[in-house]
Amino acid sequence: MKKTPASAVHLALTLALGLAAATGAHAQDFPAGKPITIVVPFAAGGPTDRVARDLAEAMRKPLDGTSIVIDNAAGAGSTIGNAKVARARPDGYTLLLTHVGMATTPVLYRKLPYDYETDFEYLGMINDVPMTVIGKPQLEAGNFKELREWIAKNPGKTNLGNAGIGSASHLCGLLLQSELKAEMTTVPYKGTAPAIADLLGGQIDLLCDQTTNTTSQIEARKVKAYGVTTLKRLGTPALKDLPTLDESGLKNFQVTIWHGLYAPKGTPAPVLRKLNDALKVALKDPDFIRKEEGLGAVVVADRRVEPAEHRKFVQQEVARFGPVIKAAGVYAD
Template structure:
């Protein structure tokens, strides 16, 4: 019996040593970043820029794979069920934190089924409107909304999208109920806003800046606590919505990196180190800033800080969504 125990201990020690040695070689094949939205959107753009920046610190090709549908929940579920070896990762935005309140049933547990690797960026939104609106600033807009008696059409890119969430917060802050008009994506919503079929949209700066530059829409304010340092907004200084009369208004669309639950600690450490290195890449920083995005450099870049932040966002948005009554099936 003693010999058997000794042999088992030796075998266990050998297995642990072999496991550590095996993961020390990670990654030895391409890594896939799953984006739970269609190609061409802001999350896809961010993931592709990140993939290029991760290639050098990981020493491997990084592939972007779009798995769209159900407000991002299909792609998230795919990663939650993936083999926990670090080769299948998720790039997701604020929707990961709002999905539990928006959907009655989710095929994953947001806090339990993922390993949190670090936040990537913050993306402020801008409140924009059709060019034919009589209002030219937030004060005039608030008066026009109040006089419209609920007949204001507020576009969004679908349930759970950045524009949907920002719109909910806007109605809450204004204490005004608008008619929300959901679209199947940002492009058709923006097309109708430019064409004057809808009145307003609270959209991520990444998508709105080209329309502002082309003077195809009016801009009323920035959703973050700081003004955007972009040429398109520098020509006509645009206040934050908080400055313009909505104290405390702060909505940013952030993106984070996740692995399936159970991914080995050695792999998680390697991925977090690679993420930190990628976010210092000058080319990545330049491309992100050109879109109005801010690279995360604070405690949220650490796995523990990232998870704590997402949990706080879940609590914050649950009440907003509950008050709005706008949920998905």
């Protein structure tokens, strides 16, 4: 067996130590006045985009005033933006902010250009956005119990709208049908706006969507509101009297559309710590909390702000949504 010369081994070790030292020095200097980009895998103006822009503003101060810009890389149910960050240089200057899709795309898509478990560093969870079950104004059912009875008497005739395959409303609708053991006709739309428009017009019967999209309609009494998908009632003025589905008989029914922050795999540990520390500061910022409450969102204040706990939570969500999506036979190419 041919031996490697001692000089070559010494050179290799020197280069490795030099590279490690350079990486460590770079990490200590982070963010070094260079702009940070948060990739949002959805179009500008939507709920996730608004969360990202509010968070960017709140994280600037704990990151020494560093400029944080938003890059909307929309398309293919968030997978384009997710893949963009998975392939980005792991230096902390390119981050991903996305929602529950991090846990549902691995089931919805037969093939992905990234692995949600191995291609990202988890930085922490940001918020929970509750969902509401709303109905067209003409529905006779006055509460969730009556709605449940009405659905049972009309198997297959209830039209349940959603904002498209893989959307928050689609996932909520799948869980609702699964828990009710009810047969409904699913009506997908290209976005929430047309779905709500048809609900108001009576073309569909029901919709389960985020409070960010439904609160104004509920407050104006333009729709029938049947329940909120949290285990506790919400404290917002417009929704504080709306019962939870749990208290209305659908025990332990809980679904929220959460958002999390991620970095490419291999980002140096000191950089990850700085980013996580900045995230924690941002989540306690009164102005950020006020803006999130205005969207109907609840800022996370539990262990899920820790990278390991957020990773564990996402794995639990994959296990939770997976069987429901597979049972429905819904897949995106």
